[in-house]
Amino acid sequence: MNYLKILCYHGVTNTLSKGIENYNNKHINYKIFKKQIKKIKKYYNPISMDEVIMHKRENIKYPKNSIAVTFDDGFKNNYDVAAPILDEHQIPATFYISTGYINSTKMFWVDQIEDCINRTKVDSIELKLNNKKNIYKLMSRKQKISSLISIKKTLKQTNIVQKEKIIKQIIKQTRINPSSDQSENYKKLTKDNVIELSNNRLFLIGSHSVNHESMRLLKPKNLKIEIRESIKFLSNLINKRITHYSYPEGQLNDFSKKVINEMSNNNIECCPTALQGSNSHKTDLFKLKRYMIGLDNKLNII
Numbered sequence: 032m033n034y035l036k037i038l039c040y041h042g043v044t045n046t047l048s049k050g051i052e053n054y055n056n057k058h059i060n061y062k063i064f065k066k067q068i069k070k071i072k073k074y075y076n077p078i079s080m081d082e083v084i085m086h087k088r089e090n091i092k093y094p095k096n097s098i099a100v101t102f103d104d105g106f107k108n109n110y111d112v113a114a115p116i117l118d119e120h121q122i123p124a125t126f127y128i129s130t131g132y133i134n135s136t137k138m139f140w141v142d143q144i145e146d147c148i149n150r151t152k153v154d155s156i157e158l159k160l161n162n163k164k165n166i167y168k169l170m171s172r173k174q175k176i177s178s179l180i181s182i183k184k185t186l187k188q189t190n191i192v193q194k195e196k197i198i199k200q201i202i203k204q205t206r207i208n209p210s211s212d213q214s215e216n217y218k219k220l221t222k223d224n225v226i227e228l229s230n231n232r233l234f235l236i237g238s239h240s241v242n243h244e245s246m247r248l249l250k251p252k253n254l255k256i257e258i259r260e261s262i263k264f265l266s267n268l269i270n271k272r273i274t275h276y277s278y279p280e281g282q283l284n285d286f287s288k289k290v291i292n293e294m295s296n297n298n299i300e301c302c303p304t305a306l307q308g309s310n311s312h313k314t315d316l317f318k319l320k321r322y323m324i325g326l327d328n329k330l331n332i333i
Contacts, residue, residue: 033093033094033095033097034093034097034310034311035078035083035093035310036333037083037098037099037303037322038324038332039102039303040064040100040103040324041057041058041325041326042102042104042113042216044108045108046215046216048214049149049214050172050175052146052214052216053214053216054179055325057216061112064112064113067324068116068117068120068122071098075098076097076098077098078094078097078099078123083099083301083316083319084300084301090312098333101124102125103127103281103305104128104132105126105129105219105225106219107215107218107224108218109126109220110228114234117233118231124234125236126234126235127275127276128225128239128265129238129241129242129279130261130264131241132243133221134221136210138210138217139243140243142209143198144179144198144201144209146207146210147202148169148178149175150207151207153206155167155170156200156201156204158200158204160197167182169205182197225269226268229269236275237265238275238276238277239279241256242257245279245285247286247287254293258276275300275301277305278302281303281304282304282305282306286302286304291317295317300316302316303319303320303321305323307320307321307323
């Protein structure tokens with residue numbers, strides 16, 4: 032059986048990072064990205080996420096070496112850096128965008144914490160997580176990265192109210208006000224960027240919620256709002272029907288049958304996860320697996 036690999040990127044950068052900003056290569060270097068795209072063009076059969084839906088519906092096996100390119104979140108470098116490379120080599124891609132950040136200087140919570148820890152001059156901070164006081168040392172690059180990883184791991188499964196409280200504590204204790212001006216990699220797509228991406232026949236636009244919260248942690252009312260409002264915003268912006276979505280975070284504990292049903296009720300036809308692996312043409316379109324590119328993923332996928 033032929034299998035499909037879906038690649039999940041977040042950003043492609045042409046700027047140098049300072050300190051621990053982008054320590055995990057969430058935004059991969061544009062030269063590396065260009066090499067990967069050239070390899071995809073030469074050795075693989077790139078298909079769009081619309082074609083993925085078609086293969087499932089019509090029960091048609093994927094062509095040999097099928098691959099799909101996707102981006103999560105909605106960083107501006109998707110438009111500025113990645114899109115021109117994709118366009119040059121005629122590789123289709125889908126951009127899943129968190130609509131609450133479009134045309135905004137807002138930062139994802141993980142980036143807020145990263146910026147605080149990166150620029151702080153304090154030696155340590157103390158946070159109460161999971162009813163336990165923890166001291167996080169910040170005197171070296173290694174300590175900063177270790178502390179950041181630990182804090183992020185805990186907060187990923189914390190509700191939004193508690194998460195915001197912790198972030199306020201981090202801002203206060205580090206004495207840093209996080210700002211998207213600190214790195215080009217923190218900046219988000221504008222409305223015009225999204226429209227221009229959508230106008231390119233190679234590219235599809237999908238939703239990634241409004242606020243990028245784990246959907247399984249949301250109350251039913253908030254879940255409906257996150258799905259419905261993000262779809263409505265994008266549909267009105269690009270004047271197209273939105274049928275593509277990807278789960279924020281995307282692990283098993285970030286979605287459920289209830290989440291999938293709500294998406295189906297809003298005309299979503301396909302929603303890949305962040306679980307690692309390949310897919311057959313029979314794979315459930317709401318449980319598609321992907322390979323994370325960057326994020327210190329050492330797998331030799333392409």
